[in-house]
Amino acid sequence: MTLNGGAERARIRTASRIVVKVGSSSLTTPQGTIDVDRVDALVDVLAARRNTGTQIVLVSSGAIAAGLGPLGLPDRPRDLATQQAAASVGQGVLVARYTSSFARYGLRVGQVLLTADDMMRRAHHRNAQRTLSRLLELGIVPVVNENDTVATDEIRFGDNDRLAALVAHLIYADALVLLSDVDALYDGDPRRPGARRLAHVRGPEDLVGVELGRSGRVGTGGMVTKVQAARIATGAGVPVVLTAAAHAAQALAGQDVGTYFHPDGRHPGTRLLWLAHATTGRGRLHLDRGAVEAVVGRRKSLLPAGVTGVEGEFSAGDPVDLCAPLGRVVARGLVNFDAAEIPELLGRSTKELGSSLGPEYERELIHRDDIVILEPYQ
Structure with a gap:
């Protein structure tokens, strides 16, 4: 009241x-x-x-x-x-x-x-x-x-x-x-x-x-x-x-x-x-529906397996926008990889990436503590 x-x-x-x-x-x-x-x-x-x-x-x-x-x-x-x-x-x-x-x-x-x-x-x-x-x-x-x-x-x-x-x-x-x-x-x-x-x-x-x-x-x-x-x-x-x-x-x-x-x-x-109000996304990561539900709905980290595409030029540590399947920005986060590295990671599990590329790739694209939700997703 x-x-x-x-x-x-x-x-x-x-x-x-x-x-x-x-x-x-x-x-x-x-x-x-x-x-x-x-x-x-x-x-x-x-x-x-x-x-x-x-x-x-x-x-x-x-x-x-x-x-x-x-x-x-x-x-x-x-x-x-x-x-x-x-x-x-x-x-x-x-x-x-x-x-x-x-x-x-x-x-x-x-x-x-x-x-x-x-x-x-x-x-x-x-x-x-x-x-x-x-x-x-x-x-x-x-x-x-x-x-x-x-x-x-x-x-x-x-x-x-x-x-x-x-x-x-x-x-x-x-x-x-x-x-x-x-x-x-x-x-x-x-x-x-x-x-x-x-x-x-x-x-x-x-x-x-x-x-x-x-x-x-x-x-x-x-x-x-x-x-x-x-x-x-x-x-x-x-x-x-x-x-x-x-x-x-x-x-x-x-x-x-x-x-x-x-x-x-x-x-x-x-x-x-x-992160929400003082940054501008330096690029975009396009997520499938499952990844959006995990990140926005359940506040989970973003894994490579749920990303379908990448746009822009950015470096590890830069803010990037996270987009739902139709392109709407629903979140923003600090990415752990350079833009040039990400295409090779898309759609693959962290365990698979760790085995083929090395242990430094056995981690999330963006940790949940580095993600802010900008819009609810339904």
Whole structure:
């Protein structure tokens, strides 16, 4: 049974470690330059909460948008190279603005730039966790952004909403607040008469029939990515508030603004959350029905005998998608063999492989501890 709305939102008010994400449109002018007043208004709210003893991690978009004006670009560039150039110019502008604004309250900031690759590779993942934890211990406000300057299409988060949700899980945050130019999640376009604010989302059933809008001019996210981010965070036991940047103070105070996404109470291991949401399959393994039932239904390891095909180029240790007979991705796992080795193993038992190829081949393609289920299979 859930508590009443006020009691639930009290988790935000009493949280000792909070991740706050702010979108590009909440920080910049229509021309793409940093809006000093907007940045200062946000920092006023965050510094007030920080000075009560709460640890704050700010995940901030805006680097590419901040670079548009200095580069004379009228709109967000489409090609990756120009996006990277804009990020290179804009990131310095953005962090300088935060540094100056937080300094008004005697607070220092530390820049942390991450790529999806930093979450995908376990050693990088642990390093990011240690860095953020140490910054918080030292009283620094970490300002996190995707490293757009070097990120490629293959290793991008694509939006800072998902990054913020993963950071919230990474640092064991008590709450995640997603700030944008939309004050809440509505059951339809909020510009249309009759659209109803969803004050609470307790599960997927509350989103049935809800229309999710697209992104704005300078951002990459949209309501779809925010709901996806909320799903990641709540699945890790972290409550989420989605609202407009103008309502940040009320959201952090636990007031009834925006949309409150209820955590489902589960706390999956960092490893599985990382595998499900911070990785992209480098290839595909096609499974027969028996293998799908074993892996998805009974949580068994994936053996070569149940694999019918392999796609892509990948190395041992890479994440690969596991597909049901009709091609639907149902799971993801860390494979124990290179792609070039697998065709010779397909359809054969591990005992047979051990006898003919050597004992190192007498093992599973993917161990069950390295598999995360993405969809139930029926």
